[in-house]
Amino acid sequence: MPKPEMDTRFSKFGTVSFTAVTKVNDFIGYLEEGKVAGTQCTKCGQKFFPPRSDCFACPGEPVEWFEVQGTGKLMTFSELMYAPIGFGEDLPYAIAVLDYGDFKVFGRIGEVPFEEVKIGMEMVTKVNQLPNGNLNYVFEKA
Amino acid sequence: MPKVAVIGVGQSAFVRGYPGSIRELAFEAYAEAMADAGAQNSDIGATVICSSPEYDKQRSPAGVIAEYCGLNPQPTFYVETLCSSSSTGLKLAYSLVASGLHDSVMVLGFQKMSEITSAESQERMGRGADIQFESPFGTMMPAYYAMHAKAYLDHFGASEEDLARIRVKAATYGQINAKAVYRKGVELEQCLSADPVSKPLKVFDCCANADGSSCVIVASEERAKAMGITKPVWILGIGAASMPINMSCRDKFHGLAVAEEAAKQAYAMAGLGPKDINVAEVHDCFTIAEMMAYENLGFAEPGQGPELIRAKETYKEGSIPVNVDGGLLSKGHPIGATGGSQVRTIVLQLRDQAGDMQVKDPQFGLVHNIGGVGLYGNVTIFGR
Ligand SMILES: [Zn+2]
Numbered sequence A: 001m002p003k004p005e006m007d008t009r010f011s012k013f014g015t016v017s018f019t020a021v022t023k024v025n026d027f028i029g030y031l032e033e034g035k036v037a038g039t040q041c042t043k044c045g046q047k048f049f050p051p052r053s054d055c056f057a058c059p060g061e062p063v064e065w066f067e068v069q070g071t072g073k074l075m076t077f078s079e080l081m082y083a084p085i086g087f088g089e090d091l092p093y094a095i096a097v098l099d100y101g102d103f104k105v106f107g108r109i110g111e112v113p114f115e116e117v118k119i120g121m122e123m124v125t126k127v128n129q130l131p132n133g134n135l136n137y138v139f140e141k142a
Numbered sequence B: 001m002p003k004v005a006v007i008g009v010g011q012s013a014f015v016r017g018y019p020g021s022i023r024e025l026a027f028e029a030y031a032e033a034m035a036d037a038g039a040q041n042s043d044i045g046a047t048v049i050c051s052s053p054e055y056d057k058q059r060s061p062a063g064v065i066a067e068y069c070g071l072n073p074q075p076t077f078y079v080e081t082l083c084s085s086s087s088t089g090l091k092l093a094y095s096l097v098a099s100g101l102h103d104s105v106m107v108l109g110f111q112k113m114s115e116i117t118s119a120e121s122q123e124r125m126g127r128g129a130d131i132q133f134e135s136p137f138g139t140m141m142p143a144y145y146a147m148h149a150k151a152y153l154d155h156f157g158a159s160e161e162d163l164a165r166i167r168v169k170a171a172t173y174g175q176i177n178a179k180a181v182y183r184k185g186v187e188l189e190q191c192l193s194a195d196p197v198s199k200p201l202k203v204f205d206c207c208a209n210a211d212g213s214s215c216v217i218v219a220s221e222e223r224a225k226a227m228g229i230t231k232p233v234w235i236l237g238i239g240a241a242s243m244p245i246n247m248s249c250r251d252k253f254h255g256l257a258v259a260e261e262a263a264k265q266a267y268a269m270a271g272l273g274p275k276d277i278n279v280a281e282v283h284d285c286f287t288i289a290e291m292m293a294y295e296n297l298g299f300a301e302p303g304q305g306p307e308l309i310r311a312k313e314t315y316k317e318g319s320i321p322v323n324v325d326g327g328l329l330s331k332g333h334p335i336g337a338t339g340g341s342q343v344r345t346i347v348l349q350l351r352d353q354a355g356d357m358q359v360k361d362p363q364f365g366l367v368h369n370i371g372g373v374g375l376y377g378n379v380t381i382f383g384r
Helices: A026-032 B022-039 B061-066 B085-098 B118-126 B141-156 B159-175 B187-194 B221-226 B257-270 B288-297 B303-308 B327-331 B335-350
Strands: A038-042 A064-068 A071-080 A093-099 A104-109 A122-129 A135-141 B004-009 B046-050 B076-079 B104-110 B197-198 B210-221 B233-242 B278-281 B365-370 B374-382
Touching: A026 A064, A026 A135, A038 A071, A071 A104, A071 B022, A071 B141, A071 B159, A071 B197, A093 B141, A104 A122, B004 B022, B004 B085, B004 B221, B004 B278, B004 B374, B022 B061, B022 B104, B022 B210, B046 B061, B046 B335, B061 B076, B061 B104, B076 B085, B076 B327, B085 B210, B085 B335, B104 B187, B104 B335, B118 B141, B118 B233, B118 B327, B141 B159, B141 B288, B159 B288, B159 B303, B159 B327, B210 B221, B210 B335, B233 B257, B233 B335, B257 B288, B257 B365, B257 B374, B278 B335, B288 B303, B288 B327, B288 B365, B303 B374, B335 B374
Parallel strands: A104 A135, B046 B076, B046 B104, B278 B365
Antiparallel strands: A038 A064, A071 A093, A071 A122, A093 A104, A122 A135, B004 B210, B004 B233, B104 B210, B233 B374, B365 B374
16 A cells, blocks of 8 residues: 655745644645635634644534634734844745734735834735745735 | 742853853853852752753753763753743742752753854744744744834833833943943943844844853752851742743733733732832843833833833832843843843842842842743742
């Protein structure tokens, strides 16, 4: 019997991915379809972002995927003038957190001039194709 | 609960590019603490070695350091909670002594950050956050703390100048600390006009990597007495907490919930409140970290931290002196050694042995040591 192939899709996440294999590899499948997705516990209904394959309140219960839709409120952000190894080509860029109410999303700000970025502004989360062929998601003006 | 005393403290100078290996670096703090306590190796019941891995090629450094310090066959434990490793080590040491398992324990923290380049270091530090879902965006410690700074300034209407004032204070005392990396004074204007690292944080808002070691020896009341310790410093309250690692799982950014929780525990255990504290060491890896600490520890109401520093209340002569040894901003921040260095400062203060940095007649001192970006938090209260 041939060995089952390891699903290493997660190595496609972000400029440099530090994880190749995870039980939430479908996160990448959704990104490839243009969707940003989190998971939700089928028992207690808790929404998780980043997605997780286990609900800590309901061990053993399955989780299902939901799509991050609509707008979130910008909680905070910072523009980086220096970058860790592997991210220098991306400079300058900004990281941020969006609050969707039921959950929050950590990520990068997209093609928004920094002087227009304000805490409290409504933003949307969009899939983003990176120059190296990888995928992530970015926050754009709503 | 039986009483636990700090009976000896030591610290290497914090430097850039220590000309020796990790065992030799650790030995410097060990030797000072042993001399301070007047202890023999047979007085030490166990060792807790603290650092943050990935800087050294050596795996399981506890064994190497215990051997080098001549502390075999005593058991040794290795503890890691990023930048708060050695104050977590202190909690473990406290527990070992309070439980009666050992009557004295040595906590030895070290970090030789110069083993790798500064860019590599940034990358590894960044991996003290969520590597699966955050690091792929290109995160680093200054950027995470900058997100807190941005939220803090926005939420309370504070200014970048308020943050800079904290660096000016740190630099004031760094000049009189012979063990600090950065020993120059800094002007407010210099801070404000410095290059941004991750906005709104600029170069002088950030501490420097350093090589260093620290050592704290704790003992039971009986053992301290038997050893003839004349100025024991008691551990009165010890609080520790953790909070979600991923920024998206935090409720707020204008303060650190982990510090509030740890402080609550420490105050309750000590039966003391913020007003009782006479001198404090807080984790100021970035100026914003000290600002949030003022409020999370109850030295100021939420949003009133800027008033505290503007009025110079956290200077040596103020109502609550904070980081009058120059803080991490001046001393440098050798991850695993940091907490122990803070403890040393407070112990010297409570013994009236802090020299030029001495605060007048302090009864109670506090140490606030954070690991990661509010991931781990330790607050410890000491009394003479
Ligand atoms: Zn559940």
